Amino acid sequence: MLNGSYNPKEVIPEQALAETFGVSRTPVREALKQLENEGLVEIRPRVGTFVRYPTRREIVELFQVKESLEGLAASLVAQRTPSPELEQLKQNLVDASEAIGSEDAETYARLVHDFHWTLVLGSQNQKLIEHYDRLMNQLTYHRLVLETIAVPGRIRQSITEHEAVVEAIEARDPMGAELAMRNHVHSSSRVVLAEPRHYDDQTDGD
Amino acid sequence: MLNGSYNPKEVIPEQALAETFGVSRTPVREALKQLENEGLVEIRPRVGTFVRYPTRREIVELFQVKESLEGLAASLVAQRTPSPELEQLKQNLVDASEAIGSEDAETYARLVHDFHWTLVLGSQNQKLIEHYDRLMNQLTYHRLVLETIAVPGRIRQSITEHEAVVEAIEARDPMGAELAMRNHVHSSSRVVLAEPRHYDDQTDGD
DNA sequence: TCAACTTTTGTTGCATACAACAGACTGTAA
DNA sequence: TTACAGTCTGTTGTATGCAACAAAAGTTGA
Incomplete structure (x- = not known):
């Protein structure tokens, strides 16, 4: 629309x-x-x-919920005994490394997007998917490209965090996968919130 | 409506x-x-x-998300340095014990409802509250009274689980509060799912 | 008897008309 | 100049009419 x-x-x-x-x-x-x-x-x-643009406070709140939902998704993917998503995630890591090697920011952004959605869809939990979709609509429909922010070293670290998630899933460690994913989302939220251009801080009352 | x-x-x-x-x-x-x-x-x-009645599978999914969201809520309440909700929660435990002492099932059900909503509202995260509200609408608008199921010993155990949550909050232990809350929701979900009368298992395709 | 086709009925989907209200504009008085 | 009252315009909220379609009922032929 x-x-x-x-x-x-x-x-x-x-x-x-x-x-x-x-x-x-x-x-x-x-x-x-x-x-x-x-x-x-x-x-x-x-x-x-x-x-309606989200305020800074709303972005904080959305990321808190995002962290929780994606943590659940990672845990669920790690619990499913055959994980058809595993190969897809591993390939994603390879492609992402290649993309940052050639400084292809657009491809990298798409791969990050795919990584998160692969996990969420892989949870096979339709309700989780619906809630996540609502959440992400509020975060991204205002042209926020959340992940391609040029913070030195951030992209490299982001891939490392992705790798930790995949490793935990491969090790069939739901708890570890959840924690790794939550850590990753939390880190990325700090990067986004450090950039004041994504929200209009119009002293929204509180 | x-x-x-x-x-x-x-x-x-x-x-x-x-x-x-x-x-x-x-x-x-x-x-x-x-x-x-x-x-x-x-x-x-x-x-x-x-x-639209939820299928058994949807109830499982909803409880998984519920567990995640309420865990986040408990964690957030435990993180806030003055917790105005703490007294309310402790009073809730006292009242609940009294209610089951006098076998007042209706009051007990209300207290359980209040306990969960106090936590969620106490999170002060409006987005979390909105998602939780949507979730609970799907779970409860079909006259599902989730907590007053007469499983021997369940009610007593449920209160014990509530107490563990409150203790972790009082100890300012967000991780502990989250785990206690998730454990509680998980237990209650098993009780609900053990009762086949809450959903119509009409072989919904999958 | 039963299957295929036709008709009928019931319900929604969309278009349009009108009423109600919020906010802007204008004019007047101090 | 400024405050204030009255009017006016623009937009939404609701009511209603008609067309489109789905499903059921009825009909006909074998």
């Missing part, structure tokens, strides 16, 4: 969207309602619909 | 609901769409809206 290119922070008139898509206001309205439910826009009654 | 007393498993005509509430179909439609988004009903296009 509004993949970020639409409005920065202003109102979105329903009728304009309706004409853009060549449909009536009714389905547009339903879509907006759904986006509000997912936390991506805010509908102020009788006023209008605004795109 | 439909708090469970409406339909067992049959279609819910929009117009009937609209007349019941004295409004038009449009707001009813929006409400149903929201319920679908929360996973409580299923809308089959051009057919109708059905209440």
